[in-house]
Amino acid sequence: MCGRFALTDTPDAVQSLLAVTDFEPFPPRYNIAPTQPVLMALSGPARAAGSNLPSRQSMLVRWGLIPAWAKNPDDFSLLFNARSETAAEKASFRTAMRHRRALVPANGFYEWRRVGSKRAEPYWIQPRDGGLIAFAGLMESWSEPGGTELDTGAILTTEANEDLRGIHHRMPVVIKPEDFDRWLDCLNQEPRHVADLLKPAEPGFFEAVPVSDRVNKVANAGPDLQERVERREAEDTDPKPGGDSGQLDLF
Known part of the structure; x- marks a missing residue:
């Protein structure tokens, strides 16, 4: 599962990674939680020869996807994650998986x-070499009965790799820069054509840093949340290591 993440790099770094220019500058965000706005990049107008027209567009969406066919979002659980193994078949994600695949920048x-x-112990999980990454995302627009349109989104998850499965059994899907175009190309690439991208990160890609439980509260949003803390090793009596951590209770 991915229930909190951070985007702390500069807008210039995001622009460089995602090749998008149509977004407002933003401050570092150290504790992004479901229902908050998140930045996504989607396929934009086709790039014309010799044109500066961007091939990708950015948008802010509510983190927590609402299917377009939903009459009342209160009838649904908060869909901030989508299982990559079943997203192409599930009614809630099927249309977005076919037509509105996205990238979610994160540190x-x-x-x-x-x-x-x-008891649950929090970890900050970052690329071992630092820098920005992009999670696989889905975007869906939902219209209220009064006609107001709300853009919403979810992050795709997969089985955790061997480095992280001792913490949790799921992790967000990371799309490599060389695969951005193929992932975002919903016109020519059906879900079955990009299924090979929905896999765990390679061993050694991430490092897990034990951090303070201050991150449990959404109101705490400073850089101190990512500072390493020392913990005494404790016997793990959970019969299912890496199971559901219960962080949903925090929202």
Whole structure:
């Protein structure tokens, strides 16, 4: 699962990675949570020969996808993650998977490791070499009965790799820069054509840094959330290591 992440790089760095220019400058965000606005990049107008027209467009969406056919979003759980293994078949994600695949820029994400039956320890999980990455995302627009349109989105997840499965059994899908065009090309690339991209990050790509439980509260949003803390090793009595950490209770 990916229930919190951070985007702390500069707008220039985001522009360089995603090749988008149509967004307003933004401050560093150290504790992004579901229902908050998140930046996504989608395929834009085709690039004309000799033109400066961007081939990708950016947009701010509510993190928590609402299917276009939903009559009342209160009838749904908060769909901030989508299982990559089943997204192409699930009614809630099928249309977005076919027509509105997206990239979500991030510097890393937070995950919680269950220790015993009542305690969860948070980790800041970042690329070992630092820098920006892009999660696989889906975007969907939902129209209220009154006609107001709300852009919403979700992050795709997959099985955790061997480095992280001791913390949690799921992780966000990371799309490599060389695969951006293929992932975003919903005109020519059907979900089955990009299924090979929906895989765990390679071993050694991420490092997990133990951090303070201050990250548990959305109101805490400073750089101190990513500072390493020392913990005494404790016996893990959870019979399912890397199971559901319960961080949904934090929202």
